[in-house]
Amino acid sequence: MMEPKLRLYPELKLLLAGCDEIWIAVAMISDAGFDFIQKNINPSAKQNYLVGIGLPTSPKVLRHLMEVDGNGLFQSKVYHKDGKLFHPKLYIINTNGKYHAFVGSGNCTDGGLDKNIELGAKIDDANFCEKSLQWFSVNNKHGKIITEEFLQAYELLFHKRKQRMKKEQEEMAQLFPGDDKGIDLESIDFKNQFFKKEHFRAFEGRKPTDRSAKSNMERQNVRSQLYRLHDLLLPKIRAKKWNLAEHYAFDDIVSSAVHGLFTANELLAIWLHYGRGKREIKEYGDKETPLGFMRLQVIVHKDNVGIWNRIGKDNGSPYDRDYLKKKLQADHSYRERFYEIVSQLPSDYFIELNGESRYADEFGSEQELTEFLLSADSRHYFIIGTNFRPDDPKLSTDNIADTVIENFALLLPTYELIKHKW
Structure with a gap:
């Protein structure tokens, strides 16, 4: 069964509470996105992360993942393959042997899960979920374990990148100088x-x-x-x-x-x-x-x-x-x-x-x-x-x-x- 989803937040929140294990493969994780998972997930659930750094994934999240990696509940890697941008948005949840997969455009961020205009699908088909887990396993081989040496170098690049992105956003805003950015309360x-x-x-x-x-x-x-x-x-x-x-x-x-x-x-x-x-x-x-x-x-x-x-x-x-x-x-x-x-x-x-x-x-x-x-x-x-x-x-x-x-x-x-x- 497949259902289109405009917002991942509501249903993910419900499924996280009772899940036994989750696999997350995304291009980006923010502090808010990671906090959402941790606040709502079953505390005894296993968590598997394959995270991209081509977009500005939070160094705070990566540091936390490094500190808890291998503790029996967390397994985490950052994806790296030369010349390849890691750009998936995949969430797989196992609850009592039943699998649910969410695929679409939403990263593990406040915007991707809730606030942005996104499009995704929830798929409960067992065959699709099994193939998605296989995809995770294959790509996880290109993952790198997060180390302190990596983090120190990444943090420096992260802050420079954020400044560049802010400047780019300001430049893009000039394309539509008369654009009303206010909230449409009527909608x-x-x-x-x-x-x-x-x-x-x-x-x-x-x-x-x-x-x-x-x-x-x-x-x-x-x-x-x-x-x-x-x-x-x-x-x-x-x-x-x-x-x-x-x-x-x-x-x-x-x-x-x-x-x-x-x-x-x-x-x-x-x-x-x-x-x-x-x-x-x-x-x-x-x-x-x-x-x-x-x-x-x-x-x-x-x-x-x-x-x-x-x-x-x-x-x-x-x-x-x-x-x-x-x-x-x-x-x-x-x-x-x-x-x-x-x-x-x-x-x-x-x-x-x-x-x-x-x-x-x-x-x-x-x-x-x-x-x-x-x-x-x-x-x-x-x-x-x-x-x-x-x-x-x-x-x-x-x-x-x-x-x-x-x-x-x-x-x-x-x-x-x-x-x-x-």
Whole structure:
């Protein structure tokens, strides 16, 4: 039996939970794609990987595969045959002796499994699955075991390649200068999503500057939804025993939906935030408020939901920003620790400062990251985080609280390292 599949994510997730063994042969694996497999697979399942490096497969994934290779559950190789580009996308799953094969265009990445426009097929025919396993075995003979020597050389090439790809994407964008890259909300099924179409539409067109009762009400609906999210998140944050507090004034737990003296002229987003508690803040002076300090936040825009460590807005968070700058300038072990934390972030995480955004995995060395961070101009926003499309399943009603907590956990080490200490 063969079924066409536009998205691999839903059915793969179901099959992974009960599988006994999986074989994955793909041109590329990203951090997000590998994490998807590990979070959903039966912990006792055997995993076999044959991975290409002609595309920018994550060095973090390759390092993990090297470390667990041969432990009884993992067998991994990178494909190499001179003059040949390894370009398959094959997933074979064995559950209680029944095999399922997925073939098509989707790499083991967040885009290939879920977000891109892909086409694939799920094939349950035993003969096809057997021949696919034979194909895997034959091509695995051209695989090379991942070594530390290989990884060190590959990591250098990987970062250079990412920079080249970014430049190529910018050049390609010039072919369609008038292209609207916004999300088409009308094409999205919001049935299971926590944030609905109307929440994103509250920031469309001229609405961010509109002070009418209608626009105020639309933004207020977003604000109310973020309070609902807060009710889901706060017990989880407390259970983690993280030193993160909501704003001590209930009305300010979520940012304003109405223009006022202390809001921007354009209300382009509304956010829910956590950071220092009242006692910590007032140590800096009675007039200080949470808005003057770094915080973790969930922020809703017209075409995405961000989960960020918002280190500082324009001319904001002077204590945290100055502390970071001084530590980077004077403390080599601090610079190394910061680079270690950033390099472990998933590939879709970015650092934005001075109006420039760079992916966390673009930095090839501690020195390169340090130079970028020290170039920060306090007149501009400084953010570390990731954004999710409105239709991302991770933002579903069932998943959103866990998604925020998982990403807060990734961001918390940056928060703790940057946080000003007396």
